[in-house]
Amino acid sequence: MLYMVSVQKNGHHECGGFLINVYFVVTAAHCGGDDLKYVLLGNPNLKSSKMKKIRVNSTCKPKDYVDVGNGNDIMLLQLSEKVPLNNTVNKIPLPTYEITLRENQTCSVAGWGKVDENSSSVDDLRVVNVSIINSSDCNKKWEGYLPPNVICAGGYGTNKGFCQGDSGGPLVCNGRAVGVVSFNRGFSCHYPDVPNVYTNISKYLQWINKILNEKKCV
Known part of the structure; x- marks a missing residue:
């Protein structure tokens, strides 16, 4: 799961996230906003010295997001630098079209x-x-x-x-x-x-x- 990201707030893990592009992470809109300063990636252990720390430049939420109960609970984090893809960090693909998942899949x-x-x-x-x-x-x-x-x-x-x-x-x-x-x-x-x-x-x-x-x- 080389795409997994820890979204950090006040120096602590706040939410999960995942890398979809060398500059962007997807997470949930309810996780915060400008108070989300950094992401950690590159290791399954948050305490590892091998974790790479990258600053968040901006947070993008759908314009009609209000709160979790009303939906649109998705957010993109634009990172301050390009993430180097290697044997510890990689992105995960998204669907290419609107999908319907199978029950019990x-x-x-x-x-x-x-x-x-x-x-x-x-x-x-x-x-x-x-x-x-x-x-x-x-x-x-x-x-x-x-x-x-x-x-x-x-x-x-x-x-x-x-x-x-x-x-x-x-x-x-x-x-x-x-x-x-x-x-x-x-x-x-x-x-x-x-x-x-x-x-x-x-x-x-x-x-x-x-x-x-x-x-x-x-």
């Missing part, structure tokens, strides 16, 4: 967040496989509270899913980052509960590609 999610709601964040990157949940079933479990443009996977009917501190990390299916960790219920990862919710990256490709091409927020 196995994907994965990774992060440095809590392993359960009573623990603290971890230094070593964790990864877990999660299954895609049908969107209408997910909507029923959430009693109609889901925002548009989301993917549901894990967290329901299983003890596998994401937890606090994993926000902004990627949902990876078939080698592509298809979702961004967005929210679970009540800031709790007490499983099994309701499905975990991710922002559907394929719904934002036009916006992402415009930023990558123009190298600035749009």
